[in-house]
Amino acid sequence: MSDTSLSSVPFFRTVASLRAHISNVRRAGRSIGFVPTMGALHAGHASLIEAAARAGHFVVVSIYVNPTQFGPNEDFTAYPRSIEADAAICRDSGADAIFAPNDAEMYPPGEETRVRPGPLADRMCGRFRPGHFEGVCTVVAKLFNFVQPDVAYFGQKDAQQARILGKMVDDLGFPVRLVVCPIVREPDGLAMSSRNSYLSPTERSSALCLYHALSLGRDRLAAGEKDLAAIVRLMQEEVHRVAGVRDGHVTIDYIEINDPDSLMALTAPGKRMLLAGAIRIGRTRLIDNLLVTSD
Ligand code: AMP
8 A cells, every 4th residue: 555646656655665565566576676866856867767667667766855965065955856746757757656755764763874885985076075975875775675676777977876886786785786877968968957956047058068078078089189187177178168158156076087987087098988077056066977988
């Protein structure tokens, strides 16, 4: 029995009710596909749900704005919440169940255990968001235990998160396979993000600067440029060039060309390169990346 249903998708607020439902589904021989989200769903999330549905799984989508992955000065309170619209997107994308727990369910009084990732979590976004990936690993580990999925779907949009969670699954032996789906973009190239709703129209135009910069880096690599430091400089300049025309508020947290496995800066072009960046536009922090491969 679901706790209720929103847009006709069974909707669970407690671990107990979710588990009871999933165990029936399993008994009926279905595999479980899982899409963890923080809600404010858009076409990027929908693509993960659709991928899970296409693969024939019973698809569980979790919607939970996880407090432990936000720093004290970050946007936890302001983070967009739109459960009715989210449920409609879940239904239209092929979800079979929504799990939307409250904080007491996810972090009951007295709980204190955390999952602490290794050095991968200190790189890239980890330098600017201390503790963020510990919060992510902790909540995803809990969710994996509650849902016990066969396959879990994540977005390449959060490349570092996907890499760290892959390591967590390997290191802790979770019996789940991770699938990483491509970044879904707006027609002009901006990576879809729940945080894009924070942007004013001027900021929205400036926000394209990151995708432009990463694309420029990819094009320089394709043209045979071997000096990665020079390409990084070019990408930094491109961010300011594109954004500067409209808005002086853009700052760069980082722009890097990294090994996609170690997330460390490459010193020379490799077969797989992760061009990744994070910028701040006013109070909004945006990330994006391009994975460049050559054989
Ligand atoms: P979030 O709700 O931001 O925690 O994201 C939930 C999942 O959706 C994560 O695995 C994200 O990587 C993924 N995701 C977010 N934005 C996109 C996008 N534009 N394209 C593909 N996946 C995305």
